Amino acid sequence: MNIEIVGKSDIGKKRSTNEDAFLIDVQAKLAIVADGVGGLQAGQIASQLAVREIHVHLQGQEITPEGLSAAVQKANLAIYEAGEADPGNSGMATTVNVVGFVRGKVHIAHVGDSRTYRYRKGTLEVITQDHNVKTFLAKGWISPEQIDDRISQEALMRALGMETTCTVDLYTSELMPQDLWLTATDGLFGMVSHERIEAILAEHGTHLMQALEALIGEANANGGRDNSTVVIAYVHSL
DSSP, X not given: OEEEXXXXXXXXXXXXXXXXXXXXXXXXXXXXXXXXXXXXXXXXXXXXXXXXXXXXXXXXXXXXHHXXXXXXXXXXXXXXXXXXXXXXXXXXXXXXXXXXXXXXXXXXXXESSOEEEEEETTEEEEOSOOOBHHHHHHTTSSOGGGSOTTSOTTOBSOXXXXXXXXXOEEEEEEOOTTOEEEEEOHHHHTTSOHHHHHHHHHHHTTOXXXXXXXXXXXXXXXXXXXXXXXXXXXXXXX
């Protein structure tokens, strides 16, 4: 398989720190994106710890759904224990999306509300499901009575570091040549509509760095209220 992967993270226009983290391992055909939450520097610590722990755990392994899930669980425990060990980092957590390409397939492990999309033949589709209050209410997984009215609809219901174990969503999909796979934190899609993301990908085609710059540039032009991180993978051939 010939897979090209590029990524970029931007602090945005309103935040003083960047709590997003990402990693691309070109040889392993692997990408990891995380969006940390927590006071002071805790969110930044959580996201960086997630990316590092997952990458270390996957070293030398062929990517499988089971392997991705185990790596995410390891990172989850490391973040939870780090938060317990330092009162200054208490309650820190992070989203994570791990995307790996192997044998004509893509495997995705997902926790939180960062998203992975597939752009195929001109159509952009969200593959992952946001783990926030809004989704849990819409799916009937919780009732309105269980949620305080003061809690934001965007508040996370699942993230790494909340408990000693976490529930990981796993996805596997067959690849096609010319697929684009995009993974992003909510700093992008919270500021740029689904239709505009689709249009920007259509406009820039295989010029992946141009697409990255355009996506993040539009998020900032629209207010840049959060850090934005975008990773794009293009399937040249299988």
